[in-house]
Amino acid sequence: NVKRFDIDNVYYSSDAGGHPKAILEASFDIIQDDSTAKPELLEAESILSLCRIMSLLKPKHDKVIELPPIILKPPIWFLRLTHTRLSDSILDLLFVPKSETARLSCLNILTSCTACPPSELLNRRSKMKQNRKKKDARANDLLLLDRLIDSANLPKKSSHRLRQFLLHGSLPYPVDANKALDTIYDSARKIHSTDINSSKFPENIKLLSK
Numbered sequence: 001n002v003k004r005f006d007i008d009n010v011y012y013s014s015d016a017g018g019h020p021k022a023i024l025e026a027s028f029d030i031i032q033d034d035s036t037a038k039p040e041l042l043e044a045e046s047i048l049s050l051c052r053i054m055s056l057l058k059p060k061h062d063k064v065i066e067l068p069p070i071i072l073k074p075p076i077w078f079l080r081l082t083h084t085r086l087s088d089s090i091l092d093l094l095f096v097p098k099s100e101t102a103r104l105s106c107l108n109i110l111t112s113c114t115a116c117p118p119s120e121l122l123n124r125r126s127k128m129k130q131n132r133k134k135k136d137a138r139a140n141d142l143l144l145l146d147r148l149i150d151s152a153n154l155p156k157k158s159s160h161r162l163r164q165f166l167l168h169g170s171l172p173y174p175v176d177a178n179k180a181l182d183t184i185y186d187s188a189r190k191i192h193s194t195d196i197n198s199s200k201f202p203e204n205i206k207l208l209s210k
Contacts, residue, residue, distance in 0.1 A: 002031040026053075039085075086184075093188060094161040096154065105152040106162060113145050113166055114173045114180075141171040165191060 006027045011020040028049055030042050087107060096106050145166055149159050168190050169183035 004029040004031065090165070090184070090188070093191060094165055095158045096162070097158070102152075102154060102158075105154065106158075109145070109148045109152060109162065110166075112148060113141065113171050114169075142167075145171070161191065164194075 004027075006029075008025065009022040010025045011022055013020050028046070030045060032042055087110070090110070091103055091106055094106070096102055145163065149163055152159070154162070165187045168187035173180040173183050
């Protein structure tokens with residue numbers, strides 16, 4: 001297999017405007033083309049890498065940062081996991097063409113609309129402030145979604161299903177991994193429910209949806 005590491009600054013737009021905020025991020029990928037390879041071995045290697053990284057990031061002192069309702073100990077870091085087989089299955093469900101351009105465009109849309117930025121945790125300090133901005137944030141998310149889908153030049157059916165899939169859940173997805181997976185499951189279940197009750201799709205398409 002092929003292992004790939006990437007460590008670099010990632011830039012996020014600042015709420016106050018001006019120069020974007022720079023956050024150091026590291027990514028680790030395992031690329032495996034052997035269909036006979038046991039996936040649990042790859043997952044075990046990923047977990048081992050994560051454990052080593054987390055041990056290196058262990059706080060060297062007991063300083064505590066309180067940002068109610070969360071309490072953080074420096075250094076502050078965030079872990080984001082991705083699953084290629086899950087993302088490929090979602091793209092198949094949405095009838096996205098197999099071309100690399102179309103798939104990459106959809107993955108970029110999914111990342112832009114569903115991935116919770118690290119700053120989201122820190123933005124939870126004020127619940128009242130969060131509630132006041134909720135409607136505006138939802139409207140902005142919908143505008144972003146429409147703009148990204150329109151610029152992706154996807155087939156009409158794929159664009160429609162992608163919009164349906166994303167609008168079934170909250171944008172961006174919850175920070176909690178279990179809640180985010182529940183959101184993905186509910187969105188897929190609703191699309192499947194629509195498919196099996198539709199007379200437009202043949203049985204092979206309904207089987208794919210299932």
